[in-house]
Amino acid sequence: MMQVLSIKSGATTKEQCLSSGKLMILTGPSGVGKGTLMRTLLQRHPELYYSVSATTRAPRSGESDGINYYFVSRTRFEQLVANGEFLEWAEFAGNYYGTPRQPVLEKVNSGKTVLLEIELDGARQVRTSFPQAISIFILPPSLGELEKRIRSRNQDSEDAIARRLILAQDEIKAADEFDIQIVNDDFETALCSLEKAIFG
Template structure:
């Protein structure tokens, strides 16, 4: 993962007048990753920021495309060097957004999209007040639980942790500029496009 120190003369707010930072978040299992993939297929002009994580790759995931998969010690080093725009712990693993690549893309006038967890989204709102934040909601909590279980990727203990975390995250939805319910996939995708390109 190429990480370079940002020039001290460049503030985050100075970058934002050229491009725009978009934050997409929502509880685990809500479908934000699938929405993001479809959005990027339809709009290749968007820049998707690849996060770093300490978790192991899932089947089919590619280092540098889905995530930068790094060791805990490497992640801690990057945190110490302030190389992340935001970082957070989720379900026992750490996730972070590389700072330099995002700021470079915003400076070049791009719409930069982050798909991150609630804690990271709050950090972004503190450092980028003019970022546009979108929260993806499930049609119901029961439907969210069904989606998480249908993945068949987690232990019962991990599912319980994700569901508890999801309840807390859903309560924070009104902190975001836009809330979109992912009930019908195409409708949710069209709603995101309307927000970004209206």
């Protein structure tokens, strides 16, 4: 498991001057529909490279290791952080999430468009290392609709839902930091806006 993270690598000046490919950052509050947008986008455009993140959270129903996430223990994750093997990492809702550095650098340098679906703290880290990255924030039409979507997943306790909604309010305040903002009200409209942001 997690073999792609076996290479030790620290930050290099290469990260500051990547030019052959394109790096796209996608973020937004939990439940806003980032995952669904991403899956549909990749089905339509298989030439895009989706960077699989590592996480310490347990797999959800239907998720596969190495496809949706690399599922690792907290101890292993902390070892990877210490070895400098993440492009970015953050703690979210009690779990760690991180982007393996090496695959992203290799794909961007080979001319690929790389998509990162990450949390706000991680997005800020990547934008610091890659100021030329295009950052996209997905917004819900309202907090009420966001709560409805989170509840419809049937994956969180009441306490977890409350924490996610409080966090979402803070995250939404940061939307202006991003290059592009897309409201996921109508799915097809949001998807078309996302395609335009990536290919336009």
